[in-house]
Amino acid sequence: ELLSNRIAAGEVVQRPASVVKELIENSLDANATDIVIQIEDGGRELIRVVDNGSGMDRDDLLLAFEQHATSKLFDMEDLTAIKTLGFRGEALASIASVSRIDARTCNNDMGEGFRLLINGGKVDRLEGAAMKRGTSIAVRNLFFNTPARKKFLKSANAEYRHIVEIVRRFALARPNIRFHLSANEKDVYILPPEDLSSRLNRIFSKRLTENCITVHEEEPPLTLKGFMGTRELVRRKSGEQYLYVNGRLVTDRMMNSAVYAAYGGHLDKGEFPFFVLYLSLPPTEVDVNVHPAKTEVKFRSEWQIYQFIRRSCEVAMKEWTGDSS
Ligand code: ADP
Ligand code: MG
Numbered sequence: 439e440l441l442s443n444r445i446a447a448g449e450v451v452q453r454p455a456s457v458v459k460e461l462i463e464n465s466l467d468a469n470a471t472d473i474v475i476q477i478e479d480g481g482r483e484l485i486r487v488v489d490n491g492s493g494m495d496r497d498d499l500l501l502a503f504e505q506h507a508t509s510k511l512f513d514m515e516d517l518t519a520i521k522t523l524g525f526r527g528e529a530l531a532s533i534a535s536v537s538r539i540d541a542r543t544c545n546n547d548m549g550e551g552f553r554l555l556i557n558g559g560k561v562d563r564l565e566g567a568a569m570k571r572g573t574s575i576a577v578r579n580l581f582f583n584t585p586a587r588k589k590f591l592k593s594a595n596a597e598y599r600h601i602v603e604i605v606r607r608f609a610l611a612r613p614n615i616r617f618h619l620s621a622n623e624k625d626v627y628i629l630p631p632e633d634l635s636s637r638l639n640r641i642f643s644k645r646l647t648e649n650c651i652t653v654h655e656e657e658p659p660l661t662l663k664g665f666m667g668t669r670e671l672v673r674r675k676s677g678e679q680y681l682y683v684n685g686r687l688v689t690d691r692m693m694n695s696a697v698y699a700a701y702g703g704h705l706d707k708g709e710f711p712f713f714v715l716y717l718s719l720p721p722t723e724v725d726v727n728v729h730p731a732k733t734e735v736k737f738r739s740e741w742q743i744y745q746f747i748r749r750s751c752e753v754a755m756k757e758w759t760g761d762s763s
Contacts, residue, residue: 450532454481455600463523465489480597493545535559613637655750667712700751
């Protein structure tokens with residue numbers, strides 16, 4: 439089986455929110471504990487992500503924007519054991535080819551960093567820059583050189599909402615990490631490092647968190663934890679459902695249907711419950727065949743995972759009393 443078949447290719451950059459996603463993933467992969475996201479005009483004018491991660495040296499900074507340059511996959515045979523969020527090495531190169539980049543990075547405590555300017559994929563300038571350890575990547579004028587794609591961008595407000603949703607997904611995935619999102623210099627989220635339930639409280643309304651039941655089951659090596667909404671939170675449209683596998687947000691039919699099965703008769707046709715659930719299992723048990731736009735997973739023992747999720751949610755459901763409407 440060819441490696442290229444296993445790594446789903448495709449367009450990395452569809453809209454400002456996809457840029458935000460890739461930049462945050464890189465910050466997390468660099469072990470950042472503090473991530474600042476600044477956007478202007480729904481990300482169409484500016485997207486800047488600043489982290490306090492490992493940073494890069496001069497050569498890595500240049501390499502980072504080359505196609506298929508990744509520092510993350512050491513064993514190309516073993517795509518099943520990927521622990522980082524990125525591994526294709528195409529995000530920054532793709533983003534750089536359709537925007538103006540100002541990237542700054544420093545990997546030492548002496549404050550000796552570098553700044554790289556790229557214009558539509560062409561390196562403009564590389565110079566020294568004094569800064570603290572970490573990386574700051576500013577993406578300006580997305581699609582300035584591809585008018586056809588630029589035309590497909592939605593209004594600033596619509597693109598803004600997509601970005602908020604992306605940041606929210608990461609914030610839920612990593613409550614221990616500080617996130618700060620601002621739009622047009624106004625704060626949207628300031629999230630200190632905290633535990634999962636207080637992160638949930640900070641992101642969602644009180645009504646939502648008050649109407650959740652806790653899920654927490656362990657059957658080594660499997661763990662499922664998180665929250666399931668009660669009847670109060672049933673919606674007519676989907677969207678407020680978050681499934682994480684080993685800290686990575688996924689879309690998975692099987693996992694969804696296991697949760698729905700646990701709701702059983704409490705859900706009518708065309709109704710969608712709210713839930714945030716985290717599944718942990720050994721990395722070798724799951725194949726993260728990541729498509730740039732959506733994340734699909736393949737489990738080695740699907741049936742076992744299905745049963746485990748369903749059982750765990752059913753245990754939690756038993757605590758859901760006094761609501762049978
Ligand atoms: P991938 O994440 O798939 O490796 P990217 O194009 O997203 O590919 O990034 C290319 C490389 O640039 C990464 O492998 C990493 O070495 C480096 N890099 C990107 N962003 C950061 C960051 N915020 N901090 C440190 N290194 C980074
Ligand atoms: Mg990446």
